[in-house]
Amino acid sequence: MKYEELAKEIVEKVGGEENINSLTHCITRLRFQLKDSGKADTQYLKNKDGIVTVMESGGQYQVVIGNHVPEVYDAVRKEAHMSDDSSSGSVSNNGLLFNRFIDLISGIFQPILGVLAAAGMIKGFAALFMAIGWISEESGTYQIMFAIGDALFYFFPIFLGLTAAKKFGSNQFIGMALGAALVYPTLVGAMALGNENATMLFSGTFFESETALTFLGIPVISMTYTQSVIPIVFSVFFASRLERFLKKVIPDVVKTFLVPFFTILIIVPLTFIIIGPISTWGANLIGSGALALYNFxxxxxxxxxxxxxxxxxxxxxxxxxxxxxxxxxxxxxxxxxxxxxxxxxxxxxxxxxxxxxxxxxxxxxxxxxxxxxxxxxxxxxxxxxxxxxxxxxxxxxxxxxxxxxxxxxxxxxxxxxxxxxxxxxxxxxxxxxxxxxxxxxxxxxxxxxxxxxxxxxxxxxxxxxxxxxIEKGTGAGETAKKEMVNDVLVESPVSGKIIDLTTIKDPVFSSLAMGKGIAIEPDNDVVVAPFNGVVESLFPTGHAIGLKSDNGAEILIHIGIDTVKLEGKYFKPLVTQGETVEIGQPIIEFDREAIALAGFDTVIPVVVTNTNLAKDVVLERNETIESGKHLLTVIL
Structure with missing residues (x-):
């Protein structure tokens, strides 16, 4: 019950349980995969007691909790009615490829991190005790300690088969079965290098390999998959795709056993013949590349x-x-x-x-x-x-x-x-x-x-x-206040219909957490500078720009809601960060119709982000406004 209230607020402020695709956690943070991160009230969560901070990175919405994150994770799962499968079984299809890669890797390795560290510590202590002469390599104590620590690493494909299947949304026992096949003792022995019955494949090339087994007459390249990482991940990935296909075509009455039957029967041989060797060669190249950079x-x-x-x-x-x-x-x-x-x-x-x-x-x-x-x-x-x-x-x-x-x-x-x-x-x-x-x-x-x-x-x-x-305002805060020497008149950056900022469909802006301001539904496609000043920040996607006036007012102009997801499409910045701008100067062009057709709200919030340093922000109350006309005044 200790974290029930915190969990309730976290679920609510990330957009509700219906906005959560999946949830995992690492040592200190909850890692959400949200359907729409724009629905999350980030500023509220950042200011909430019990939460250290919030950030979006690697395709995940991360809520940093601290050392008691496992307890909060359990409470959030309970509050969001999440099963073990739904808590971590989703691969992001949104965002940059790098972000999706980080989300995938963390989703596969995080669940096993604790036991992986524990096994490594036991193995490490066994090595330490032997190094300082407390035990010998032949002693039963060393052998048992080493086995406890080394077993997980030796059978690593089985553990990764479970977590990878969970991440890919596949049957976890199929994932474990695939991993077990890779480390099955009889096959490990038969595929050991140096077999007297082995023949060579691809002789004289980079891919030169031994083979001592065949499957339906097809040579199986001799490789050791104990302690391996990449082969099982690719194997489970292809298995998950095959499993989904089989579920669609196999009748429900026999689906329970025929789906695993065909999945295992097809993927295990494919792994030994194709997937395993190719992914192993790739893994070796990655390892060699990292070592080459290090040796440089x-x-x-x-x-x-x-x-x-x-x-x-x-x-x-x-x-x-x-x-x-x-x-x-x-x-x-x-x-x-x-x-x-x-x-x-x-x-x-x-x-x-x-x-x-x-x-x-x-x-x-x-x-x-x-x-x-x-x-x-x-x-x-x-x-x-x-x-x-x-x-x-x-x-x-x-x-x-x-x-x-x-x-x-x-x-x-x-x-x-x-x-x-x-x-x-x-x-x-x-x-x-x-x-x-x-x-x-x-x-x-x-x-x-x-x-x-x-x-x-x-x-x-x-x-x-x-x-x-600083806390009393005689440090950085006082300096900032001194920069604002006069009331600031802010002209409208676009023409259009004036809208109350608190009514727009973005909780970060509508809650006034970013500061006071106004919103405009534009009827033109060019944003102009609302005063003389400098470009303090310009988002790489071009959808938002931060400006600072010559006398200290800071304005954020955000073109559309959630338009960061467009990744720069339909936006053309006309200025660069750090550039000085004059009132009325065009600073961003955007395609209003294309943005709307892509399913995004085109409303433009215009926010005074340093409202806390002003006495008040007086807003224009007309229904419409033209670009370059008075929009609001920052009162000192």
């Missing part, structure tokens, strides 16, 4: 990935690199990506610790203590969203430190041999055949350096007085 300059790779890792985490884009890391382990036996980013969480945690030791602000202390504890165990979202990112500079400092320590790890050649725990539980993943070598010790040195540098920088740069000045 380990120092630069560490500097770049280390510095930007926390940025990737903010937007949930790190899943793309995690997938490559898991593939690297399955194809090469080790990964070089995760070690380069390992110290980033310690840099972030060190900054928070420094601020904690310096501040006397009770609120900051109350935020910093749990954020520090989470950070030590590798979960940095509480630190990022609650402390460093809102203050900007501490976050930048942490990225710089992470880049430096990432370069240290790169030069040392530290490798990760299996996926394990986060934070301090991740050290054992760097223990290879050579035991506790210099590459392993560098992971300790780098993280210790990151923590120490972060602590020092956080302690020396934080000032309670500066924060208090």
């Amino acid at each position: 300059s380990p120092l630069f790779a560490g500097l770049l990935l280390g510095a930007f890792w926390q940025v990737f985490v903010i937007f949930g884009l790190h899943w793309g690199l995690v997938a490559i890391a898991i593939n690297n382990i399955s194809t090469s036996g080790f990964d070089i990506i995760i070690p380069l980013t390992f110290a980033a969480s310690f840099a972030q945690t060190g900054i928070v610790l420094g601020m904690l030791l310096r501040t006397k602000n009770k609120q900051l202390k109350s935020l910093s203590i749990p954020a520090f504890i989470s950070g030590i165990f590798g979960v940095t979202e509480p630190a990022i969203y609650g402390i460093t990112l809102p203050r900007k500079k501490p976050f930048i400092y942490s990225c710089i430190v992470a880049g430096i320590t990432g370069a240290m790890v790169g030069v040392a050649g530290t490798k990760m041999y299996f996926l394990g725990g986060l934070g301090i539980f991740g050290y054992t993943t760097f223990i290879g055949e050579n035991g506790l070598d210099m590459a392993f010790w560098m992971s300790l040195i780098a993280t210790g350096t990151a923590l120490a540098l972060g602590l020092i920088i956080g302690y020396l740069t934080h000032s309670d007085k500066k924060e208090a000045a």
